[in-house]
Amino acid sequence: MDPTIGATASASTAGSRRPGYLYHKVAAHLAAHPDQVFGVGELTKALDAPSTGAVFGALKKMAAAGYATHLTGPHRYQITQAGIDAAGTMPAPAPRTPRQGSRGMGRRQPISRPNGELYFPRRLAGASDVDVLQRLRDKRIPVLLYGPPGTGKTALIEAAYPDLLTVAGTGDTVVEDFLGNFIPLPDGGFEFVYGPLVTAMRQGRALLVDDATLIPPKVLAVLYPAMDGRRVITIPSYRNERVDAADGFYVIAGHNPGVHGAILTEALASRFDVHIEVTTDFDLARHLGVPLPAVETAILLNSDLAAGRISWAPQLRELLGFTRVSKTLGRAAAVANLAGRAPAEDREHVLAALRQRFGADITPLTLGKQR
Structure with missing residues (x-):
């Protein structure tokens, strides 16, 4: 990565279309926000870029070079320490107000796992x-x-x-x-x-x-x-x-x-x-884009789990799966799939909770007749 990526790109029309211009602009924006994870569309809008495809291409180059972490389902990116170092600067993240009950500790930057x-x-x-x-x-x-x-x-x-x-x-x-x-x-x-x-x-x-x-x-x-x-x-x-x-x-x-x-x-x-x-962090689930009705259903079912009324409730893994399925097959299929993941002995209880948030017409995801 060019060590000047932290600099602001030229505003001139002629200079702004030089080779590598968009790559530098994308990298500079990520370096200026090291604690944020960006979706391709979100970054395209923030940069007023010509197309999401062009931004996606720049992001893939950064990830291939080790300058950005690539998450899928949907595609999201965050600059790595190597990317920040290559920018020649160490931008400080914007100050955060500590959340209530945090004992003064602000939100920590995410840590990359082996996968x-x-x-x-x-x-x-x-x-x-x-x-x-x-x-x-x-x-x-x-x-x-x-x-x-x-x-x-x-x-x-x-x-x-x-x-x-x-x-x-x-x-x-x-x-x-x-x-x-x-x-x-x-x-x-x-x-x-x-x-x-x-x-x-x-x-x-x-x-x-x-x-x-x-x-x-x-x-x-x-x-x-x-x-x-x-x-x-x-x-x-x-x-x-x-x-x-x-x-x-x-x-x-x-x-x-x-x-x-x-x-x-x-x-x-x-x-x-x-x-x-270790319990599910429902605030994190919202932060990661899990739809609010799904989070609310999980909170309700986890209360029932703690009270001993059921033996299973959706946790963060199931909520993230719900989000991925929803983006791929639609929300109705995601809700039906979540119902089907419940154990047989808890199925009716889970269905009742889902119907409160998503509507009455919910059944576990099942194959239908031949089309």
């Missing part, structure tokens, strides 16, 4: 959740995040720990999924491949045990020597090899209460000094 999606930090213990998780890791204080599926537990952990490794827990998870196992070679021999726990310990990385409470307790016990003061394990299936934890090694876990088969044992709970509940 390119953004995570928007939330308040926790007088700071941001990402900062708190990083401080807890520095002090070797294990954390258990709990809450319904789809509330953003994994997204938060990925934002806090870029070096993260993950074990996805199920009822079929075995010790070898942590420690490693022998794999066959083309020549008929076998080679031992170390598992994520061993790799995280040796490389000083963070390890997420996702859906930890679905894993049989006897299997989870493989973690405990690595988490306590010993910080050492052995690999019984591979010559009883000893593995010592390097600095930086850290274990964090996720738990979905109410999910069939999820059991939080005392042995597991006691290994994590900090337990943090």
Whole structure:
């Protein structure tokens, strides 16, 4: 990127159509608003550009160069730190008035996750959740995040720990999924491949045990020597090899209460000094463009969930899915799809809540007759 992209483009008609003019103008606008995510149409209007196609082309070039983060569904862009640095300046975002109850903390800039999606930090213990998780890791204080599926537990952990490794827990998870196992070679021999726990310990990385409470307790016990003061394990299936934890090694876990088969044992709970509940941030849902009727329905259903009247309610993941489906297939199909995602035992309750906000003619998304 040209280091002059932070400068204002010439207003002359002749100069304004020189090669690269629009690219520089788009980049300058993004650099001037580093904490904002722009849609293509929104940016076209702000720049009074000749066409959305031309702006889209400039944005794609920025993303390909690593100067902008590209989000899809719909297409949205935000300048990266590399883009700001290439502009030759570090523009300060416009001052924000702290939201009520924020304890003076303004909105933090979103953080890019490994899949390119953004995570928007939330308040926790007088700071941001990402900062708190990083401080807890520095002090070797294990954390258990709990809450319904789809509330953003994994997204938060990925934002806090870029070096993260993950074990996805199920009822079929075995010790070898942590420690490693022998794999066959083309020549008929076998080679031992170390598992994520061993790799995280040796490389000083963070390890997420996702859906930890679905894993049989006897299997989870493989973690405990690595988490306590010993910080050492052995690999019984591979010559009883000893593995010592390097600095930086850290274990964090996720738990979905109410999910069939999820059991939080005392042995597991006691290994994590900090337990943090993660719920859906409905303000963030609105900020990300989820239609207000869908947000209001989710708030109502989550109140019923908390009261024990139902076992499921839409969380941020379902609300973002609703928005994507609505943009692709229309709102009616999105509402019908949301109804169909509810478990059978909660379906009528969810349908009643949807009908209050979207109208009476709602049924789960179903194939019809041949056309």
